[in-house]
Amino acid sequence: MLTYYPGKTFLHRLDPTLKVLFAFTISTACFVFANIFVLLGILLFEFLLALSCGLWKWGLRSILGLLKLCALLFVIQILTYGDGDVLLRLYGDWVITFEGAEIGLILTLRITASALPLALMLRVTKPTALANSLYRYLHIPYKYAFAFGMAMRFIPIFAEEMAEIMEAQTARGVELDTRSFFKKIRLLMPLCVPLLLSSVRKIETATISAELRGFGLRKRK
Amino acid sequence: MPKNKQAALPPKMLPGEVLRFEDVRLSFGELKILQGVSFSVFAGEFVILLGENGAGKSTLLRLANGLLKPDIGAVAVCGHDTRQVKTSLIAKEVGFLFQNPDRQIFNKTIREEIEFGMKLHGIPTRPSYTEFRIPDFALDDDPFTLSRGERQRVALASVLACEPRLMLLDEPTVGLDDSEARQLMDAVKRRQRENNAAVLLITHDLELANAYADRKLLLERGRVADADILSWEDFSAQA
Incomplete structure (x- = not known):
């Protein structure tokens, strides 16, 4: 998953320190923005970066894998956040709200989008370099x-x-x-x-x- | 679901046949490992598989107990089609010894390690530990304090203790001196004869192969052939 994938693309040739800084910048951006569309845009950008390195299959698998991992967080979030407009009434006072679903989705996208750049950086950089x-x-x-x-x-x-x-x-x-x-x-x-x-x-x-x-x-x- | 779409027809096994490869093909990406392997192993047979490094011998052994599934063709073992059953379900009948004993050993004591498979498969009998030169006083020792040769014997003991119908042994004598290697092979041969079991064993030691094999097979260029190899010159000539 994180092993070096040899290649001569732009990202492969970029200095490793720059790649680390670039990856950290993208990851930090994921925690600065709390907008679903911005986070989706960042995710798409990351997928395009993976595509440019010939790693689109890996990129897709990683995104799907991370989303699956975050699904549990999403479920916990929507089941425990009770404020806002009711989306679904489960049992008694226990409800799922629009805000809960939105925060859950942002959390899921944020974790997925912030993990991917670091993983991609490791895939296109030799550990010794x-x-x-x-x-x-x-x-x-x-x-x-x-x-x-x-x-x-x-x-x-x-x-x-x-x-x-x-x-x-x-x-x-x-x-x-x-x-x-x-x-x-x-x-x-x-x-x-x-x-x-x-x-x-x-x-x-x-x-x-x-x-x-x-x-x-x-x-x- | 198995990758192999020909799973509808399980291969028929002959009486006494414990392992059957039927036109098995397997590739890892672009690399073709096996290209139409067909052979059988019968109960009571001691078969030794020879071949150069990287020929695919260990891969073939993994196919034999279902750890790998063939891309094309079928493998039947002890009446099971490996495409249809889980490896853990056929483990009682098919013992597998890995080249590196450290992959197998994880219990706190030698006794627990040897009895692990027996308990798992509900086998009540106590194995004769001394057969594998493990003195009784050491049975409660930590297996990781043993030498590599001793750990290999513990790993083999845990396989033989389950009295499998087919033993798949991947270079069990690697790292052992001559005398240790012969004692280990003697123990395998004795168990094989007592239980009328079958053995498919990989080795690079032609002397051992000539001394213990009822039949020798050669894996070369992705195919298996019966081999009558007595020396390394013969081996090179056949390969």
Whole structure:
């Protein structure tokens, strides 16, 4: 989902620090505006940016995925906001109002539109280039920049490992191929142990390997 | 819903047949992994699958227990069409050992790890732990404190303990020394004979393959052929 997608488009070639600032600006704009149409416009703009990088399928999937995730927030919002004109009377004094629905929709669009630019930035930026750029232009200590780059590098590896662990447990008879989301979550909990252990081992090995090659000796000039 | 639209006709299995691949084709994007694989494995057979790295051997094993579904063709295992059933439902009859034991192990003690599958499938018998060289005093130890070879034995023990009709073993001897590898293979062979089970095992060790296999298969260019391989020269010639 967040792995680097190689390409030579304008966004790919843009300096990583500029991309970070650009992404943060768009995300901040989502929290400044509270208008559904403006937020929809921002979402459309983000989709066009993804399209320009050849990532329209990913963009569409991400928007739909985020909207699905936010659906729960939307439901909670409309069920708990009681002020304003009544849209639907549920039970007794319990009502759904126009204002509640509007705030719920704004919340949903806001979260979706603010998450997408950062995800897109990560998809069109090499983790090492991002770390180097953050160190050079924003003067972030290189240890932290390196740690950030490594974390980004490990995301797809961990995702692959989790998929393998799930396969292994399904092959043993654990019902991870169930369609029930909640059952899957419950069954997944104990499986985080092997993932955590392998993650810690990998990070420990990477740290030792980096230190053995002189990581930490360099001083800023 | 399975991706394969030919799901209407489940493949017919012969008496004693536990695994059947019928013209199986599978691609990952543009990459064609299997291009018409057909073979069978019968009860009581010890079949070893050979092939170069990246030939698709592990993918074939994943197809055999339904973790992957064929794009075209069908896989039948222990009377089930893998396109129609969930992998977790056939797990009692089909044991699967992954190359890396750490993907499989997650319980706090070795005993819990070995008995996990048994409890899941309602198998009451206690496995003979000593068969896998796990001394009784270590049964309450944390499996993650063991060496890789020992963890591999624990993972295998948990598969064999369920007494599956078909064992799918993905390079179980990787990382083990000669003696450990032979002991592990002996344990598998013994269980296979006792239960008249079938084994489909991937290895790169031709010596082991020649010593234990009833039949050797070679996966090459997306197809499987019966192979009579005795040495690496033969292997190169056939590949």
